[in-house]
Amino acid sequence: MPLLNFIVTVIACLIFYLILTAGSGTDILIWSWQQFAVGILFSLVVGMVGRNVLVGKDLRMVNPRRWVVLIVYLGPFFLEMAKANIDVAIRIITGNINPGIVKIPTNLKTDLGITMLSNSITLTPGTLTVDVDEKTRELYVHWLDVKVKEPETSESVSGSLEKWIRRATE
Amino acid sequence: MILEIVIILLIIGLVFNLLGSIGILRFPDVYTRLHAGSKCATFGSIFTSLAVVVYGSAMWYTQDSMVYADMVIHTVIAVICLLITNPTGAHAIARAAHRSGIMPIRAVVDRLKEEK
Structure with missing residues (x-):
């Protein structure tokens, strides 16, 4: 090894x-x-x-299929990022904000997956990962416009990104 | 043609960088300022880098000089490094702020404070 x-x-x-x-x-x-x-x-x-x-711990990320999924993942990620950027740009001009820190549960098992999801959430304007609960795999996200106070999945915060990351890392 | 595309990309990048700077001045506390400052700036930087990539690719294609290939590859690597390091830094600042007791202003909900 x-x-x-x-x-x-x-x-x-x-x-x-x-x-x-x-x-x-x-x-x-x-x-x-x-x-x-x-x-x-x-x-x-x-x-x-x-x-x-x-x-x-293991060599699962050496598999080229995962790299292809990661490159494909850039597509939905940039779409999400562009939408959020325009939204935040409007909020900067109008000053209309509704901030709060919400807790979102995730179903990712690997450390790399959690890291990638929280980095993607942070890179999307409007959402910012503040802390992570390592035991229960929950993320504390500062959200510029709180729509749901108790999100059931990460769907409402980050769209379909969690699904893509699970496909790439698990 | 190429020059027009480059100018449009540069203008988009500059607009987002400018909005990020305005956001730092307008927003009330450290968390909302991080939203504007670190991320709108990243998006703007991606577009300015994209302008460099487009220009370099066009020159590479027309003049067939490896100097421009170098420029394109290095800019792409710089963007990848930016995409990895920027959220890490923003996350570190936010976590340190919350741990040292700075609470989000005008927050409608603060789950992290309730848990601790």
Whole structure:
């Protein structure tokens, strides 16, 4: 298992390095051989030092199908974000706010899923994750315009985002 | 054609950044100001970065120079980092504010205060 973590970390670091240095030469496709050598060297060093940091409890996020779902997820997320931005822009001009902190229950099992959902909620204007209850998996969300005081699901706060995140991480 | 698209994207980005700045002045407390300040600004920054990406892609296509490819890739990575770090920072500020006893002004409901 440590070897597998090491290999995954090295490959991820190398891919990131190659993306950053794309266009440096023409030796190997669009990279110069110096960049390749340095990239491999530093990826090995980073893999040795941080093999248990990047990879958590399991390797489920290595599966490319989950990455495809994550990229598709950007679509509904940006739609949600654009709608909320226009809504908040109108509220800034009119000054018409109705704030409050509500508690929303979630059904996500993994830590990564909770992190992604709370980050998505925070990134959507009008909703801001203030705290999380780690045992019961509930989020405390500051909402600029409280429509429901006791939300049953995360549907009323974040739309269909929870469904997408569950598909990507579980 | 490309220049028009770039100008439109820049104007949208600037409008949202301006609204975010106005919101910081208009809203009553730290939580509502975070809504305006951190997130409208992020949306504006995404649009200004998108303008850079569009311009860079067009120049990459017409002039076939890898310098522009570099610009596009680095801007995309900057946007991804912005999308990850910005909500983390906003969440940290809000959590610290609530823990140090600053309550939301004009709140109709505060579940977190009731639980603690």
